[in-house]
Amino acid sequence: MAIYYLSACNDCKVKVMWSKVTEEQSEKWHESFHKGHNTVFGNDLDDDFYDSIWRYKDLGIQDGE
Numbered sequence: 001m002a003i004y005y006l007s008a009c010n011d012c013k014v015k016v017m018w019s020k021v022t023e024e025q026s027e028k029w030h031e032s033f034h035k036g037h038n039t040v041f042g043n044d045l046d047d048d049f050y051d052s053i054w055r056y057k058d059l060g061i062q063d064g065e
Contacts, residue, residue, distance in 0.1 A: 002023070002044050003019075004018060004044050004061075005023060005026035005044075006041070006042050006043065006044070006050070007026075007029070007030040007040070008041075008056055009033065009038070010038040011034070011038050012034060013055070014034075014057045014058075014059055015056040016033060017059075017060065018061075018062060
């Protein structure tokens, strides 16, 4: 199980961390993250995903509000 989930916007080159929530809840929050942009969703255990967004600006830990 992942410790945290990440949403990234390939258009804006930013990422946000959804921490201490279920995958289902973080996926719901991801749907609202930069709506209409080219976004991707992943987790801390997905090395390929994590490596692909490591240079993006980190918006920090969010709670989806």
